[in-house]
Amino acid sequence: MGDHRFGHNNHVRKISEPAIIRVTGIQGQVSNMDKLQDETAAIGRRERNRIRNRKAILTSARDTFRELGYDRATIRDIVQRSGLATGTFYNYFTSKQDIFATLLTDFLTRLNDGLVRNRRSAHTTEDFVHRAYLGLYQATARDPLVYELARQNDRALRNLFGSNLLELAMSSLEEDVRDAMERGLLPSVDYEYLCASFFGVAYEMSLSVARRAHNAPESAEQEAERAARFSTVLFLGGLPELAKLS
Structure with a gap:
């Protein structure tokens, strides 16, 4: 079926x-x-x-x-x-030059980012000057080895970038100084001379900060603050005001 x-x-x-x-x-x-x-x-x-x-x-x-x-x-x-x-x-990396450039580029990128951020958030003349120095000294204190390395090998640095370390680190300063003048934070003086004055104080001070931070890393941040305050008072008030710090 x-x-x-x-x-x-x-x-x-x-x-x-x-x-x-x-x-x-x-x-x-x-x-x-x-x-x-x-x-x-x-x-x-x-x-x-x-x-x-x-x-x-x-x-x-x-x-x-x-x-x-x-x-x-x-x-x-x-x-x-x-x-x-x-x-x-x-x-x-392709060469010794390549790795040296990488070390410095990383350092300078962090440094310039901090400098621009610090300076552009300033609201007074003293604040602007203090923040400019503090940004540089903090970056130096946090990575003293690269800063000292760049200073010791200035010729190699110029061959790579065409400038020394401080010129590269402060490359954005002129623009920020112009901006500060427009905002009334700085007097309308020769900005080229004003920037050169910043460089003059910062150049040797930053090396001292690097050396001290390298020898005593536990107090690196305090050293950066101390150096920034010292530079600010010297820049704005000269030796008479500096004597009052102590």
């Missing part, structure tokens, strides 16, 4: 083709998500490794340049101190 294995009361039903496609699609999405997570994790590991290697090379270069000087230091010296392979160095 016919095959009753698939009779009316049998609960086995044929799965429709669209349902199979949906299940297959979901499985594919899950597989793709797992694959994406694995790739993201791998990228995360590679990025962390890249950051770690770059930091190790920069730290090694800082110490090597400080110990041997820029001219005497070699890539081999830097690599040996870092504990990485020579090939790894060239994954990040």
Whole structure:
């Protein structure tokens, strides 16, 4: 009479083709998500490794340049101190000049960002002058090694950037001085001479701050504040006012 294995009361039903496609699609999405997570994790590991290697090379270069000087230091010296392979160095930097420029560019970027932010938020003449000095001295105190390194290798710095460190660090000062004059924070005097006066005080003071911060890092911030106050009083009031500080 016919095959009753698939009779009316049998609960086995044929799965429709669209349902199979949906299940297959979901499985594919899950597989793709797992694959994406694995790739993201791998990228995360590679990025962390890249950051770690770059930091190790920069730290090694800082110490090597400080110990041997820029001219005497070699890539081999830097690599040996870092504990990485020579090939790894060239994954990040092309030459000794390249890594020196990177150290200084990182320092100057942080410095100029701080200087501009500090000066443009000033509301009085004393505040403007104090913030200008404080930004420079704080950056110097926080990274005295790079500052001293740049000062010791002024010729290499000029070859790379065409200027010395302080000229680069204070490159935005003239613009801010003009702005301060327009806002009435500074008198309308020769801004070129005024900027040169800033440079004159800051140049040697910043080196003293770097030296003291290097010798006593625990008091680096206080040293920057002290130097900024000293420079501000000297700049605005001269020696008579400076004598009152003590």
